[in-house]
Amino acid sequence: MRHLRLQIPNYKLEIAHCVLLGVKFVICNLKFVILVFLSFNLSAQISQPARYEHAHKNNDHEFIIISMGEQGLALMRDIEKYENGKKDWEVIFLDSALQEIWSTKIAVQQRMNILGHEYRDGNVYLVFQEPESAGRSVGIFELNLRDQLFKEHLFKPELSIHFTQFSVLKTKAIFGGYINKEPALLQYDLNEEKARIIPGVFQPNVDLVDVRVNSNETFNMLLVEGRSNKSKKLIARTFDANGVMLVEDAIAIEEGKTVLEAISSSLIRDELIIIGTWTYGSTKQAAGIFSVVVDPFHEQKVNYYDFALLNHFLDYFKPKRAAKIKAKADWRRSVGKPPEFRAYLSGIKIEETKDGFSFLGEVYEASYYNSRNSYPYGSNPYYSNPYGFYPYGFSPMPYRYYNNPYYPTPYGSPAQVAEIRMISSSLLFFDTQGKLVSDQSLKFPEIKLSSKEQISDFITHNGFTTMVSKDEKEIQVKVNEKDGTTVKEEKVKPELKNPNETIRSESDDNTGIRAWFGQYFYVYGYQAVRDNVKKTSHDVFYINKVKVD
């Protein structure tokens, strides 16, 4: 008893001491947490330092936006004015403060449709083409920002090419595509105004998956050989500006696996990496991501990662479901069975950093309907719509491979996409050897599209990654540490600059957000804006500059 009695006050003292220590500990930790929180919040502030508005009527065509990086943005749209068999397109150049610096009109052959665009070295290149029934002539408009001049090039390819890729290297326009279902490269010399087919590219049973201009005045062509064979290869060819092949590397794809999509890096780093999606069987859904550094000095082993191996890929599911998928995938992997979980994933871009590479892809669900009477390819470039608002455009990147005649049914019958439901964005980081280091994800709100288009993007800054997407009204922002730990999530409305104005409505069709340069994004869309003083409303196309500090 005594012992107990003596013990009781000691306990009290100890408890009091512990409580005191605990309070001190909590205060110290709280201070640390607050410091981290404050310092992080100070370093992840979203601001909108500039806005551009352009009056927009209901029946106006929407703008196509071309990023010129730090030089600003180029906007273009069909203004439906016809004269002498031509129709006018308006092109507006904005600087990085979103101030208009040049506006011009180009007269395009009336029957030509916009096919692609590119910005390179101070020039914007716009590509148009007549439909097959009208001869398939190609028009390239070369707009020089510094001199505020443009030049039109017109040519007709000797052979009928189904274009899927377009880029510019020095004074050469490079087109990738297919002639009679075999890959082809066409080069148009903008100085000499001559087109030629680059020899040695035609090959049966081969898919063209990427054409990309490198930082060292060369370009890559990426092919998948053996579409229906057991022995499949990924072929990386690098050409100089004159179309002379400098090097070709063939990388074996593991038996039983199929490459669905692939993108190459652009030699900002010395290594050429190829990242894409793989599956097995003849399904259109990917089973995972693959990566390989093209390096003839090593085994050139392709790294295959099934989606369940990624830490955050399945975050768009409820935790219980994600855990179940992971557990099942772990078991199947351990007994050598292929993964069961599959998803539609489109590759958006590869970025090269001092630590390695990053890859952005978007997960979506597609509902298809088959049509025997439809265009004989899986996706007609003139009707596959990367922007969501032009029935005939294709972006030179990153959707170029969506215009692959074999996509999205490389082995099956022609199919048309009925509806796309965007689900999540997945960002993967690879080291210099092409090994996966970490991943992050951003779950989208409910976004439905009539065709696949990019709806998310990211930038890295001060050791953090900011992933963004845009729905009808808000910019969705998620800030992660490199290992994928989320440190901030918020929704931000595009800001108006006139305090007398309020947003009445915003179109959910034609809106988006893209990484621009440095720590900037640009967000764009169409709004009905009300002036509360004048009691008037007007419709505008807007672009806001978004800064991440």
Add this chain to the structure above:
Amino acid sequence: MNYWLVKTEPETYSLDDLARDKKTTWDGVRNFQARSNLKGMKKGDLAFVYHTGDEKSVVGIAEITKEFFPDPKDKEWAAVEIGYKKKLKKPVTLASIKSEKKMANMYLVRAARLSVQSVTKEEFDFVMAMSEA
């Protein structure tokens, strides 16, 4: 005389290994462009030895001592014999070559991953000058 550049992973076979061996069979090349270059090598031609991996540098010079013959490990492919010539005064890194405008057309800059490359006399002399600067 023609000039070449052969790439090697120093952990597998380095210039020091070549210096020790005096001569070696340069085999294991499995790239068509590289094979064509091996076939184009003549006895007495000089080749830069380039270390890949972390080094990424031209480190020395070898001499072609025997023109192409079938790769002993796979007759479909070609091999040559090279002999040790010299070690450069200081290694010339890929980054420093890339930073020189007049080297923009060098194969090493345009198609770095090609394992056997041709080098022009001007490029050869320039890299030599860089190594002695």
